[in-house]
Amino acid sequence: xSGLMLKALDRYAYLFLALIAVLAIVVPLLNLAVxxxxxxxxxxxxxxxxxxxxxxxxxxxSIDLIWGYVGILSLGHGAFFALGGxxxxxxxxxxxxxxxxxxxxxxxxxxxxxxxxxxxWFWLGFDQFWFAMVMVIAVPAGLAFIFGWFAFRSRVTGxxxxxxxQALTFALMLAFFRNNMGFGGNNGLTDFKDILGFSxxxxxxxxxxxxxxxIALVLGFVLCRVIIHSRLGQVLVxxxxxxxxxxFLGYRVESYKxxxxxxxAAMAGVAGALYVPQVGIxxxxxxxxxxxxxxxxxxxxxxxxxxxxxxxxxxxxxxxKTYFTAALPNVWLFALGGLFVAVTLFLPRGIIGTMxxxxxxxxxxxxDGDTPAPPPAPANAPANEPAE
Numbered sequence: 272x273s274g275l276m277l278k279a280l281d282r283y284a285y286l287f288l289a290l291i292a293v294l295a296i297v298v299p300l301l302n303l304a305v306x307x308x309x310x311x312x313x314x315x316x317x318x319x320x321x322x323x324x325x326x327x328x329x330x331x332x333s334i335d336l337i338w339g340y341v342g343i344l345s346l347g348h349g350a351f352f353a354l355g356g357x358x359x360x361x362x363x364x365x366x367x368x369x370x371x372x373x374x375x376x377x378x379x380x381x382x383x384x385x386x387x388x389x390x391x392w393f394w395l396g397f398d399q400f401w402f403a404m405v406m407v408i409a410v411p412a413g414l415a416f417i418f419g420w421f422a423f424r425s426r427v428t429g430x431x432x433x434x435x436x437q438a439l440t441f442a443l444m445l446a447f448f449r450n451n452m453g454f455g456g457n458n459g460l461t462d463f464k465d466i467l468g469f470s471x472x473x474x475x476x477x478x479x480x481x482x483x484x485x486i487a488l489v490l491g492f493v494l495c496r497v498i499i500h501s502r503l504g505q506v507l508v509x510x511x512x513x514x515x516x517x518x519f520l521g522y523r524v525e526s527y528k529x530x531x532x533x534x535x536a537a538m539a540g541v542a543g544a545l546y547v548p549q550v551g552i553x554x555x556x557x558x559x560x561x562x563x564x565x566x567x568x569x570x571x572x573x574x575x576x577x578x579x580x581x582x583x584x585x586x587x588x589x590x591x592k593t594y595f596t597a598a599l600p601n602v603w604l605f606a607l608g609g610l611f612v613a614v615t616l617f618l619p620r621g622i623i624g625t626m627x628x629x630x631x632x633x634x635x636x637x638x639d640g641d642t643p644a645p646p647p648a649p650a651n652a653p654a655n656e657p658a659e
Contacts, residue, residue: 284496287579288489294321295485299478315474318481319549320593324586325484326546329491331569331581333538336495338567339576340504341531342511344429347436348539349563350443351411353553355540357447358410360460360553361394362403363471367464380462381455391453400467407544408537415536416529423525423532428514437560444558459554466548477549484545488582491538495578498531507531568611574621583623 301313337343364379373383396402450456469476509517518524547553573584595603
């Protein structure tokens, strides 16, 4: 890719980061500083909804890192998202203390209801915020490392890898539904009160969580961008385009895949941790395979292999979901399926990928432009990957 194109992409990245920064400042201000009667006031509900969209965008970004740039289609990233959410939920449950329904100073209400006599060992330490944040990253990343160690060293690829990632999240969903697992069973974890001593019911706490979600998205975007524009990123794209050839050149393909898969799972865990205090609940339904498939659709709609695309796709699809589930609740699932089919047939590069494709063509045809046309992508490369 020419230097001019790289500079243009850098401008887009700066614009994207600036937009997120402006949202992180303006939205809380319009919520906290502008009276409710003012037409510019942003309601607390809207702040929470936008914050949830940002966590979805971070989840989509984590999927794009492995799917768009390494060719690993994971249909189980919802599991890592949910595990990060449960780690945060366990911290929030420990903060309730004697304010629960049963007034027990240590045990959460569901444990008292089920006649648990003491706190399970895996709940120890979650009364400390720092420990919970370590677990938010370590638990999803650890599971991804173990899973990837066996899967990648066995050279499981393609649709077979997608199937076993989906089987993983389905198995976790069934396990977390059990009451004896110690995670609240079917009801999950809810009735949260505080985070870091601040009541979750206040507008300030909601605004703070929104800002934290925006910061996490910015950090995730920057991290992904640094990786894909480094030598590591070049190797990852080579693995995506020609894995066997990359292996024959002497690269330890399995190690590269394992690293990026583990990092992606950690990002998904952070997204889940920020999601839970904003929605107020985490239950086994978050492990449902349909959630992971829906997240893949966000990436496909926005444009995989673009970084911008997954963010756009996550926000647009979930905004449409919010609207249509209220206006046409019986039609939304059909609309989601139709959207995926339409994107596959008419926008195989996704929204952002298609825009980039036509932009490159226009630049190549410009009479005074010195930007050469991008080289053709390999035959087995994703259709929406901008040529490097």
